[in-house]
Amino acid sequence: MAPQRVELGLAEALAQDEPFLQSNALRFRNLAWLNAVRLGWENLNYGWERWVLGYQQAEQGALLWRWFRDRAPWVLPVGGGVILLALALAVLKPWRQRPDPLLASFYRFERLLAAHNLVREPAEGPRDFARRASAALPAARQSIQAFIDQWTAQRYAGQPASPHSLATALNLLRRELKHT
Secondary structure (H helix, E strand, O other), X not given: OOHHHHHHXXXXXXXXXOOHHHHOOOOXXXXXXXXXXXXXXXXXXXXXXXXXXXXXXXXXHHHHHHHHOOOOOOHHHHHHHHHHHHXXXXXXXXXXXXXXXXXXXXXXXXXXXXXXXXXXXXXXXXXXXXXXXXXXXXXXXXXXXXXXXXXXXXXXXOOOOOHHHHHHHHHHHXXXXXXX
16 A cells, blocks of 8 residues: 555545545545444444344353352242143144044943943953843944944945934933833
């Protein structure tokens, strides 16, 4: 660099080589308040870049230490667990799950037979339960078998689900059980 360029100063050195800067960047150099705003903005921008681009593991540890130094060591894991639970609830929405209409009708079938002292065993399948119920309630054998045949066909054999037909079969069984 030539020594005379240093002696002239930045504005005059740039004015000789770059005339477009005269009209843009250097036009407001004498306004102190505008220079203060510009320098403040540059300072803010520098701080932001330094914080975001220079954010490494040491800075993260220091930040977490400043936030949690006076709290018990379990706050961070518990807080993380609460956040994960909230996210899981927001994604899964267990309160919005619709019950399966076929299972609901089978549960009604179980409750109806439980009123007649027939409770399904934990490992007992639907057909086995219906066979045992038919043996215990011979007067309702056809209705029990009709319900369980419709239910298994809809549940397992790929027939279209028809909660209305299951409700009709269940009502028929209910009427027959009233007469026993």
